[in-house]
Amino acid sequence: KAGVTQTPRYLIKTRGQQVTLSCSPISGHRSVSWYQQTPGQGLQFLFEYFSETQRNKGNFPGRFSGRQFSNSRSEMNVSTLELGDSALYLCASSLAATGGYTFGSGTRLTVV
Amino acid sequence: QQQVKQSPQSLIVQKGGISIINCAYENTAFDYFPWYQQFPGKGPALLIAIRPDVSEKKEGRFTISFNKSAKQFSLHIMDSQPGDSATYFCAATDSGGGADGLTFGKGTHLIIQP
Numbered sequence: 001k002a003g004v005t006q007t008p009r010y011l012i013k014t015r016g017q018q019v020t021l022s023c024s025p026i027s028g029h030r031s032v033s034w035y036q037q038t039p040g041q042g043l044q045f046l047f048e049y050f051s052e053t054q055r056n057k058g059n060f061p062g063r064f065s066g067r068q069f070s071n072s073r074s075e076m077n078v079s080t081l082e083l084g085d086s087a088l089y090l091c092a093s094s095l096a097a098t099g100g101y102t103f104g105s106g107t108r109l110t111v112v
Numbered sequence: 113q114q115q116v117k118q119s120p121q122s123l124i125v126q127k128g129g130i131s132i133i134n135c136a137y138e139n140t141a142f143d144y145f146p147w148y149q150q151f152p153g154k155g156p157a158l159l160i161a162i163r164p165d166v167s168e169k170k171e172g173r174f175t176i177s178f179n180k181s182a183k184q185f186s187l188h189i190m191d192s193q194p195g196d197s198a199t200y201f202c203a204a205t206d207s208g209g210g211a212d213g214l215t216f217g218k219g220t221h222l223i224i225q226p
Binding site for chain 2: 004033035042043044045046047048056057058059090092099100101102103104105106
């Protein structure tokens, strides 16, 4: 079966702009979570959605937001981009948010 | 409370040897401990995972050892191969929803020399 699909794979944005990233989970998976990966901070949890409801949120500013649709697809949005937002953004899906998270290949965001 | 400490940062092992990566956690509510393998340009791939009701789990050449009282767990890669060269992350979470997603270690860059 198809894995977790993230689009786009690469993105270059200018400081101050906003960006929307998309994630399609594995069919049947109802939990989608987002992570930011940087060389300095490693993998950090952004938020998790289960059945369209935000279940948990990590320690990121309000510029980072997300949502989940009824088909479990998820989007995350970053407004007023800063240079420090340059990172690999990873989406992971799980059947029931109790483990077994499968990651996508990520979206590489570069802010210039 | 949420931290997961991983060591070593980098590791070089000869082909056929045993690679050992260690992790320690603080939050006693954690009840799911996965290991992920990541190659450059790819997302992390789930390798093997353990829950605290067992002390060891083996899948092929990969074994997790878990010590609940010491709050430590480790990954052993037996008969290490050059194709195992990658970055490995340990992680932990409270599957009951009390934790903020997966808490990851900082990663171990493993190189298997032929």
